[in-house]
Amino acid sequence: MREVLAEAAFQLFLERGFEQTTVDDIVARAGVGRRSFFRYFPSKEDAVFPDHERCLAEMTAFLEMRGSDASLDPVNTVCDAARLVTRMYAANPEFSVQRYRLTREVPGLRTYELSVVRRYERTLAGFLRRRYADAQGGDAPEGALRAEVIAAGVVAAHNNGLRSWLRSGGHGDADASVDHALALVRTVWGRGGESERAVTTVDGAEGSSADEVIVMVAPRGAPLWKVVQQIESALGEEA
Amino acid sequence: MREVLAEAAFQLFLERGFEQTTVDDIVARAGVGRRSFFRYFPSKEDAVFPDHERCLAEMTAFLEMRGSDASLDPVNTVCDAARLVTRMYAANPEFSVQRYRLTREVPGLRTYELSVVRRYERTLAGFLRRRYADAQGGDAPEGALRAEVIAAGVVAAHNNGLRSWLRSGGHGDADASVDHALALVRTVWGRGGESERAVTTVDGAEGSSADEVIVMVAPRGAPLWKVVQQIESALGEEA
Numbered sequence: 319m320r321e322v323l324a325e326a327a328f329q330l331f332l333e334r335g336f337e338q339t340t341v342d343d344i345v346a347r348a349g350v351g352r353r354s355f356f357r358y359f360p361s362k363e364d365a366v367f368p369d370h371e372r373c374l375a376e377m378t379a380f381l382e383m384r385g386s387d388a389s390l391d392p393v394n395t396v397c398d399a400a401r402l403v404t405r406m407y408a409a410n411p412e413f414s415v416q417r418y419r420l421t422r423e424v425p426g427l428r429t430y431e432l433s434v435v436r437r438y439e440r441t442l443a444g445f446l447r448r449r450y451a452d453a454q455g456g457d458a459p460e461g462a463l464r465a466e467v468i469a470a471g472v473v474a475a476h477n478n479g480l481r482s483w484l485r486s487g488g489h490g491d492a493d494a495s496v497d498h499a500l501a502l503v504r505t506v507w508g509r510g511g512e513s514e515r516a517v518t519t520v521d522g523a524e525g526s527s528a529d530e531v532i533v534m535v536a537p538r539g540a541p542l543w544k545v546v547q548q549i550e551s552a553l554g555e556e557a
Numbered sequence: 558m559r560e561v562l563a564e565a566a567f568q569l570f571l572e573r574g575f576e577q578t579t580v581d582d583i584v585a586r587a588g589v590g591r592r593s594f595f596r597y598f599p600s601k602e603d604a605v606f607p608d609h610e611r612c613l614a615e616m617t618a619f620l621e622m623r624g625s626d627a628s629l630d631p632v633n634t635v636c637d638a639a640r641l642v643t644r645m646y647a648a649n650p651e652f653s654v655q656r657y658r659l660t661r662e663v664p665g666l667r668t669y670e671l672s673v674v675r676r677y678e679r680t681l682a683g684f685l686r687r688r689y690a691d692a693q694g695g696d697a698p699e700g701a702l703r704a705e706v707i708a709a710g711v712v713a714a715h716n717n718g719l720r721s722w723l724r725s726g727g728h729g730d731a732d733a734s735v736d737h738a739l740a741l742v743r744t745v746w747g748r749g750g751e752s753e754r755a756v757t758t759v760d761g762a763e764g765s766s767a768d769e770v771i772v773m774v775a776p777r778g779a780p781l782w783k784v785v786q787q788i789e790s791a792l793g794e795e796a
Contacts, residue, residue: 429672432672432675466713467713467741467742469713470709470710470713471713473709474705474708474710475705477705478701478702499702502702502703503706
């Protein structure tokens with residue numbers, strides 16, 4: 319029933335436009351009563367994005383399951399959590415691409431989408447904030463700042479990769495496009511590289527737990543994110 | 558007239574609540590006709606944030622003026638641009654704090670604010686995208702990705718600093734609170750440090766324009782952002 323309603327709604331939005339379609343039109347097309355619509359969707363906008371609530375719940379559960387495992391790099395974990403969103407879009411490329419085009423044309427849908435994106439960002443930031451609070455033992459404001467900056471970066475990178483895929487018409491590999499974009503965030507903010515090698519705590523930089531060292535030489539005045547990229551690529555070559 | 562309307566609107570929102578106040582109530586309080594309201598504000602929401610359009614225009618002009626000066630670190634420039642928003646809030650602490658509390662209670666205002674924040678973010682990202690396209694000579698998708706990730710980080714950091722100040726009741730120094738938060742983004746993404754020392758191009762890391770070098774030793778597996786922070790603090794001590 320929920321899917322039938324969402325499909326009827328979306329077909330009508332494409333045929334007549336979002337603003338020109340009423341809830342009455344949707345329930346007439348789906349062959350159900352008006353109250354059925356509101357049992358499943360609080361608003362017309364929600365019918366355009368029928369899977370975000372489920373995906374947000376999945377993301378929350380995914381992060382809760384990993385919340386207490388200090389061996390996982392929290393930045394990798396939030397990148398993996400963001401991929402749940404990619405997967406939702408990639409499950410139905412044609413629908414996702416049509417919706418992307420529709421959303422760009424309807425200000426009300428763009429606003430709705432902004433709110434949803436913000437909820438994902440807050441979910442990721444909340445996880446990072448708890449992890450950094452645990453690891454840093456008290457410096458909550460600094461942990462919160464870092465959590466919010468990283469979560470914003472993960473969301474921006476994810477959406478950049480997803481948008482590339484949507485603009486290509488949903489051809490190709492959505493995961494690969496998103497992974498490529500997320501790599502920039504993982505390089506800069508993650509523990510260093512794909513694997514979890516030689517890291518025992520977030521504070522590893524100050525401890526003596528890792529017996530290997532990086533020696534880095536860079537021209538003074540080099541952009542620091544580039545220095546990081548060079549360290550990362552040097553580590554990658556060795557591994 | 559515009560200010561009189563905005564003030565009347567805001568007083569009524571505080572007294573009766575946002576949803577319970579009509580445009581008719583506002584124009585009655587301000588002693589003007591209904592059409593005057595819509596001459597200045599497209600909607601009730603706009604009257605709550607009367608200065609964002611002006612601030613967005615200022616930010617755009619600020620960035621355009623600096624767009625062609627390659628000696629400026631683009632990350633520092635977008636941080637400076639974000640401070641225009643801080644300044645707008647700090648110009649009227651009492652109003653800003655009351656509005657912050659009101660916005661947290663009214664979903665429609667939160668949505669409106671999200672849209673405004675998104676417009677600032679797009680403005681900053683657009684500037685960075687153009688700068689990176691010029692500097693990299695063609696790798697537009699990579700430049701756009703970096704621009705979007707950095708702009709998102711600047712906005713997240715700025716809003717973290719601004720929120721701290723608002724939560725403190727608007728006491729203290731808003732600029733200092735925002736600067737502290739932005740320092741994290743500048744450290745990671747900027748050219749390295751407060752000043753523009755020894756940097757001639759964005760691609761300085763590969764060139765030979767800087768004759769000083771950084772030598773960095775860090776435990777393997779250290780979080781790379783921490784390595785960067787250490788490089789930064791070492792440079793700071795020397796300077």
